[in-house]
Amino acid sequence: MxxxxxxxxxxxxxxxxxxxxxxxxxxxxxxxxxxCLDTVEVAAHRASNTKLLPTLDACLKRNAIEHDRIACVVxxxxxxSFTGVxxxxxxxxxxxxxxxxxxxxxxxxxxxxxxxxxxNTRGQALVLADAMRHxxxxxxxxxxxxxxxxxxTDIVRGVQDEADHLAEGSSLIxxxxxxxxxxxxxxxxxxxxxxxxxxxxxxxxxLAAQAAWRDGTAxxxxxxRHDPAFLLPIYTRLSDAExxxxxxxxxxxxxxxxxxxxxxxxxQDACADSEQLIFRPLSASSGDSVAALETELMGSDAWxxxxxxxxxxxxDRTWWAAYDGSSQHLIAYxxxxxxxxxxxxxxxxxxPAWRRQGIARTLxxxxxxxxxxxxxxxxxxxxxxSNEGARAFYTALGCEFQxxxxxxxxxxxxxxxxxxxxPVDDHDVAGMELLFDCGGEQGAEDPHRPLVLAIESxxxxxxxxxxxxxxxxxxxxxxSQIDFHARFxxxxxxxxxxxxxEAICGVTQVCLERAAARLKRxxxxxxxxxxxxxxxxxxxxxxxxxxxAFAKAxxxxxxxxxxxxxxxxxxxxxxxxxxxxxxxPLVASLVSGGHxxxxxxxxxxxxxVLGSTLDDAVGEAFDKVAKALGLGYPGGPIISQLAAQGNxxxxxxxxxMMHSGDYSFSLSGLKTAVISYIHQxxxxxxxxxxxxxxxxxxxxxxxxxxxxxxxAIEQTHVNEFCLGGGxxxxxxxRAAYERMCKSRGVRLTLPPVSACxxxxxxxxxxxxxxxxxxxxASLDLDAQAHCDLSDPY
Amino acid sequence: MHIMDSERTYIAHSHSVEDTQRLAASLVRxxxxxxxxxxxxxxGAGKTHFVQGIAHAMGIHDEVTSPTFTxxxxxxxxxxxxxxxxxxxxxxxxxxxxxxxxxxxxxxTLEGPGVSFIEWGHKFASCLPFDYLDISIDVxxxxxxxxxxxxxxxxxxxxxxAWAQDEExxxxxxxxKNVR
Numbered sequence: 001m002x003x004x005x006x007x008x009x010x011x012x013x014x015x016x017x018x019x020x021x022x023x024x025x026x027x028x029x030x031x032x033x034x035x036c037l038d039t040v041e042v043a044a045h046r047a048s049n050t051k052l053l054p055t056l057d058a059c060l061k062r063n064a065i066e067h068d069r070i071a072c073v074v075x076x077x078x079x080x081s082f083t084g085v086x087x088x089x090x091x092x093x094x095x096x097x098x099x100x101x102x103x104x105x106x107x108x109x110x111x112x113x114x115x116x117x118x119x120n121t122r123g124q125a126l127v128l129a130d131a132m133r134h135x136x137x138x139x140x141x142x143x144x145x146x147x148x149x150x151x152x153t154d155i156v157r158g159v160q161d162e163a164d165h166l167a168e169g170s171s172l173i174x175x176x177x178x179x180x181x182x183x184x185x186x187x188x189x190x191x192x193x194x195x196x197x198x199x200x201x202x203x204x205x206x207l208a209a210q211a212a213w214r215d216g217t218a219x220x221x222x223x224x225r226h227d228p229a230f231l232l233p234i235y236t237r238l239s240d241a242e243x244x245x246x247x248x249x250x251x252x253x254x255x256x257x258x259x260x261x262x263x264x265x266x267x268q269d270a271c272a273d274s275e276q277l278i279f280r281p282l283s284a285s286s287g288d289s290v291a292a293l294e295t296e297l298m299g300s301d302a303w304x305x306x307x308x309x310x311x312x313x314x315x316d317r318t319w320w321a322a323y324d325g326s327s328q329h330l331i332a333y334x335x336x337x338x339x340x341x342x343x344x345x346x347x348x349x350x351x352p353a354w355r356r357q358g359i360a361r362t363l364x365x366x367x368x369x370x371x372x373x374x375x376x377x378x379x380x381x382x383x384x385x386s387n388e389g390a391r392a393f394y395t396a397l398g399c400e401f402q403x404x405x406x407x408x409x410x411x412x413x414x415x416x417x418x419x420x421x422x423p424v425d426d427h428d429v430a431g432m433e434l435l436f437d438c439g440g441e442q443g444a445e446d447p448h449r450p451l452v453l454a455i456e457s458x459x460x461x462x463x464x465x466x467x468x469x470x471x472x473x474x475x476x477x478x479x480s481q482i483d484f485h486a487r488f489x490x491x492x493x494x495x496x497x498x499x500x501x502e503a504i505c506g507v508t509q510v511c512l513e514r515a516a517a518r519l520k521r522x523x524x525x526x527x528x529x530x531x532x533x534x535x536x537x538x539x540x541x542x543x544x545x546x547x548x549a550f551a552k553a554x555x556x557x558x559x560x561x562x563x564x565x566x567x568x569x570x571x572x573x574x575x576x577x578x579x580x581x582x583x584x585p586l587v588a589s590l591v592s593g594g595h596x597x598x599x600x601x602x603x604x605x606x607x608x609v610l611g612s613t614l615d616d617a618v619g620e621a622f623d624k625v626a627k628a629l630g631l632g633y634p635g636g637p638i639i640s641q642l643a644a645q646g647n648x649x650x651x652x653x654x655x656x657m658m659h660s661g662d663y664s665f666s667l668s669g670l671k672t673a674v675i676s677y678i679h680q681x682x683x684x685x686x687x688x689x690x691x692x693x694x695x696x697x698x699x700x701x702x703x704x705x706x707x708x709x710x711x712a713i714e715q716t717h718v719n720e721f722c723l724g725g726g727x728x729x730x731x732x733x734r735a736a737y738e739r740m741c742k743s744r745g746v747r748l749t750l751p752p753v754s755a756c757x758x759x760x761x762x763x764x765x766x767x768x769x770x771x772x773x774x775x776x777a778s779l780d781l782d783a784q785a786h787c788d789l790s791d792p793y
Numbered sequence: 794m795h796i797m798d799s800e801r802t803y804i805a806h807s808h809s810v811e812d813t814q815r816l817a818a819s820l821v822r823x824x825x826x827x828x829x830x831x832x833x834x835x836x837g838a839g840k841t842h843f844v845q846g847i848a849h850a851m852g853i854h855d856e857v858t859s860p861t862f863t864x865x866x867x868x869x870x871x872x873x874x875x876x877x878x879x880x881x882x883x884x885x886x887x888x889x890x891x892x893x894x895x896x897x898x899x900x901x902t903l904e905g906p907g908v909s910f911i912e913w914g915h916k917f918a919s920c921l922p923f924d925y926l927d928i929s930i931d932v933x934x935x936x937x938x939x940x941x942x943x944x945x946x947x948x949x950x951x952x953x954x955a956w957a958q959d960e961e962x963x964x965x966x967x968x969x970k971n972v973r
Contacts, residue, residue: 018901045905046898081901132900134923240919241892493896542896615887785897786863
């Protein structure tokens with residue numbers, strides 16, 4: 001790219017509403033003016049990811065604009081369809097990161113209001129965007145000749161509720177795609193703008209960005225201030241799973257509604273972290289402990305149990321607590337109230353013995369993160385005038401003193417009012433633990449080409465890796481979300497997608513930095529790469545979409561190829577890490593939380609799926625059994641540790657399809673058998689022997705896996721057998737395969753445990769292979785939930 | 794939450810897979826984008842046969858199988874006027890957690906430009922659409938089925954009223970009060 005060219009172009013787009021709006025303009029730094037050059041609007045129902053980049057590419061080509069003229073990327077942040085907004089933001093992040101330019105977010109609804117304004121609409125206006133499920137995102141504006149003034153913060157509201165609080169009349173101008181569905185309902189409350197003005201438009205996006213530039217809230221030339229990692233979607237609500245959890249926790253005696261099995265004893269629903277602390281949303285069952293602490297710490301300003309329990313079910317509140325991992329005792333709690341885009345800190349307290357360990361900071365981060373999802377962007381709080389420690393703490397978080405509230409506390413002391421930014425964990429990887437492995441030092445100054453960066457986001461791990469032309473991994477980075485899913489007993493798709501959006505910039509950035517260090521270079525930039533590979537199937541669509549949109553946009557920005565990789569092929573290639581000389585034909589067993597299959601590898605790139613599970617995957621069965629036993633998540637490691645102490649022959653569980661003669665698996669019957677056994681034993685009043693149950697269950701799984709694998713080896717006459725997938729880390733399964741392969745004289749390859757779980761190194765290996773064959777994907781590459789590995793791609 | 798409309802419940806009888814598919818085909822004359830039909834009945838009652846009849850009448854030549862594993866399958870089809878209309882076929886049987894519906898874009902699909910049929914649609918209260926035709930299939934004999942059909946919501950009521958007038962559908966008003 002030409003470093004000397006002038007960067008004067010702004011590219012803007014929005015896909016929040018199943019509709020692509022795109023605008024390109026020129027930036028005039030002297031007058032802070034954006035002049036619109038071209039706009040495109042395309043309907044894209046569930047197809048934003050396939051259409052956005054090709055549309056943008058065509059628009060820039062039509063205007064003869066080279067990528068190195070792009071100075072800034074502007075994107076719509078919603079609110080809108082969660083997936084639509086994420087496609088928009090992931091694309092914008094990939095593009096801005098690779099171009100090394102600022103990324104500015106604007107409200108999708110503001111862009112609609114600005115488009116109304118640009119079409120000479122003046123007066124009171126209401127934008128109603130369709131939030132689906134009979135809800136709307138309503139925002140009121142005042143449109144004058146000078147511009148638009150937003151009168152409300154972002155919120156989601158029931159359609160009828162919104163109509164109920166409007167006054168009849170004709171002076172209000174109403175626009176937005178919700179009118180397509182609810183036109184009749186809203187007709188009495190105003191005059192509808194022409195329906196061509198109901199959707200976001202490129203001109204509106206550029207005007208919204210220009211307004212932010214002029215009022216100082218944005219600067220399209222300030223790369224540091226608008227780091228692409230910072231931008232996040234406007235959601236206005238928590239994920240369904242979190243909302244259900246809040247409802248459940250607000251009940252006096254929470255029950256596990258999902259497994260239907262509730263055992264006595266401790267139910268460890270969240271992993272303790274390294275300091276033996278457990279963080280989880282506050283439940284009503286802890287109400288008495290909170291009240292006791294309140295009395296101890298807050299004196300006459302203490303809340304009682306009733307006051308606390310009244311708080312929990314409210315939708316505009318967020319309460320989190322910290323527990324001692326060993327005793328399960330409550331040690332700290334915090335609560336916030338989200339009103340008008342601001343989080344009011346209601347309570348934060350910590351047992352004295354546990355202070356100064358960052359617990360309050362972590363709790364504050366958790367409630368701030370919820371508050372952000374509920375539409376807040378700032379925080380306000382009261383603190384005792386004399387409490388200098390607390391005031392210093394909030395000052396360090398960026399809060400500023402606003403004034404005193406005289407005699408606020410019951411003993412007459414004044415409250416100091418402080419406010420500032422929402423204290424979300426602004427680590428670049430969203431508070432996730434970041435693991436990386438970049439092997440030994442490499443001294444070469446020039447890397448061996450090609451350099452391929454690979455991204456993996458198919459489930460609950462955001463990962464990136466870089467491989468060089470020798471097949472050496474220069475860096476391998478993973479941010480695991482497991483802590484965020486643990487308390488739900490499984491991966492929650494909406495939470496996974498949200499975490500990928502938060503982590504993807506940080507993970508890829510760290511990956512580039514580690515590779516640079518390995519190459520002994522001061523930096524490695526996107527433009528130094530030769531290709532970007534990305535997992536596009538199979539997996540959770542909402543999660544895959546983030547990686548795919550980001551990878552495509554980054555590759556597009558640098559004008560290098562993007563390579564789509566099948567995740568399962570990645571698991572097969574992971575064996576090359578342990579055994580570089582491994583050569584087909586071979587048989588592989590892929591077992592993970594989402595897959596259970598036997599694959600015949602004719603040659604690399606040519607696969608035949610011999611058989612797979614008809615219902616649950618092996619990893620899923622481990623998780624469900626662990627959950628039924630109240631053991632927590634993920635189930636694999638927990639069951640395998642317990643099983644090591646138990647008798648695998650104690651209970652005979654069914655070995656489904658062991659002698660079916662084919663390679664199909666069925667695990668749902670086994671899971672049901674284990675759960676019925678638990679029920680029956682409990683009904684008889686007998687104690688459950690957890691190690692024996694775990695060992696017997698695991699033995700039933702392993703027997704079927706090994707016997708089918710042996711059959712496949714015999715039928716295909718191969719001399720190589722290998723494993724892949726997270727369950728391949730199970731020591732008993734590995735041992736059983738070792739015995740089976742030894743007795744048959746077949747070479748067994750076991751990938752290193754770290755390469756069994758989802759990682760990007762394996763995606764990079766496939767990416768390099770496909771790069772050499774020039775098998776590239778096009779800009780309309782999309783995420784795909786399911787895919788048959790037998791089909792070449 | 795809407796209260797089930799107990800005023801108008803219709804019954805249809807089927808004595809074969811062909812009967813079931815004819816009944817389904819007659820419904821296609823009245824459906825439009827964003828209509829939702831819930832199908833309930835035991836395994837083997839004929840829910841998928843019903844959707845196959847719909848698919849055939851919508852000019853879809855793909856083999857329609859139950860999306861038990863994938864939860865959702867969509868097919869491009871046409872409505873009775875020949876305009877394009879997507880058929881969305883859901884099966885919630887295998888779903889453990891309604892939160893998983895987020896990932897397949899459940900609400901986006903229901904409220905998008907297609908007509909949706911949902912097997913086991915009553916499984917989670919939080920997944921009930923706001924306006925839907927409710928069809929439950931009871932097994933009477935080896936090939937005999939009774940379809941009980943009622944509407945929830947304005948649009949579904951209009952859809953059912955139109956369908957009930959169709960002679961080929963042979964819907965008869967239920968004599969007993971709605972028992973569901």
